[in-house]
Amino acid sequence: MTVWDTVFGDLKEPKKAGRKILSAIPVKDIDILSWSYGDRQKLVSKGNRIRIFAGDVLITDISRPLFRATSEIAAVILRNGDVKLPDDTDIGGVIQIVNHLEAVIKFKHKPNQLSKNMTMLESLSICAAANLLGMSRYVDHIYKRCEALLRKGLPTYENLDAIIAFSKHHERLFSIVVNDLAVHVRDDTIPDVEEFNAYLMLNPILDATIKEVNEKYATNLLRQAEREERRIPFWDEKKAKAATLEISCQKKALETIPKDRKFTSEERMHWLRTKGKQPPKGC
Template identity: 40%
Template sequence: MLKATSVTWAAMYTFGRLVMPANTNRDGVVCLIGYLKYVASTSQEVPSMMRVPTDMSAALGVCDAAKVLGMTKYTDHVYKVCDAMLRKAIPSSEDIDVVIAVKDQHARLFDIVVRDLAIQVWEDSIPDPDDFDIYLSNNPVLATAITQCNEAHAEKLRYLERVEYRKVQTTKQEAARAACERSIKEKSQCPLEKRKKFMPEERSHWVKTRGTQPHKGN
């Protein structure tokens, strides 16, 4: 069964024994093997692993065991359950604890937690801010990640403000140049005796756009 289901079995199978890393999640292995035994014993179409653990620690334990055993194709949906558990509502402190503990192995889940909490901190919508502050004080890794996330968001907003400001200024400058161009055309086309003097900015615009000094009388 191992040969048929694992893509890494050869690296772990030594002298008739399956040798796994010492930190392999035992409960996850038991759950996964139980599912594979069911697969091997049925002639019906095999569904995805049933009874997906609704506990974050147990679910990730199954995913980690599958990774060690080279059987992740059987647990992709379990990982998606973990993803959904974190997205559907504010995760419990227990679930956050689990994600923090495995943040290096499951960086994507940690990022989901950080981004969602950072948004709520930014919007000041944390349900129990005092309790949350205490929780963050006990989990500096999460606190730092949330702060960095919101600092990056603030910098992005400042950048967008600068971009918008430059757009507004450019629009104003283009409008001013167009108005100046209309004015000098009108003044330069009038009969000499009726011509009005160019304003300093009009004279400057003439020189910049035409490369010559205005005609006499302007």
């Protein structure tokens, strides 16, 4: 059984007598970088191609077998031999991921992952394109590097520009950056406040989102303070009640007249809870 059999079992010729057609394995379980050169070569096709558009603009084309082996959503986005991505798709990212995969299937030696040595803008562009094409597996390492970099500290303005440009495609990364900036704003730890405020004036969406986060934070603090105000009288009352029960229990434990030694159910529970043992005999 070959790799082709397990991936494209449903495309094999009609079964002959006594022969069973194999079911294709899920694309999410396939990594063509791990295939042998011979198996990768079977994905090469000059004539059987799929066109990829951004709206009505043709971006590039890709080998149909390669597309089927690498796109987890091929059945969803492939229509009449074409793939139509949103109008605002970044063309550069699409071309880069397609060129990389086309190179992988033609490379005689063991292929490498896409290089992580890209700018934030290039990284987010190719990750966005891969997400739209259902090929995230091949850029996951790039995405993780972006997230790790953004979690290290304040982003550069260049990286911030990239995050804003791809905020719709990378909502998680945008949220990480916004929440971090919101903390620095309310703690007054932005290095150059005037420069940062000028940047926010040019990026009103970022400005509004940071303010929204901090307003929500302030609201939560207010609610927490209100809960604390309600909680203090409650616990003061509980402590006073416990002190009263303790005095009553100690007094009854010292009584010599049997009827005066009897604990109430509440006193008994207090003794058990605070002493961890049964009340004195006769109480």
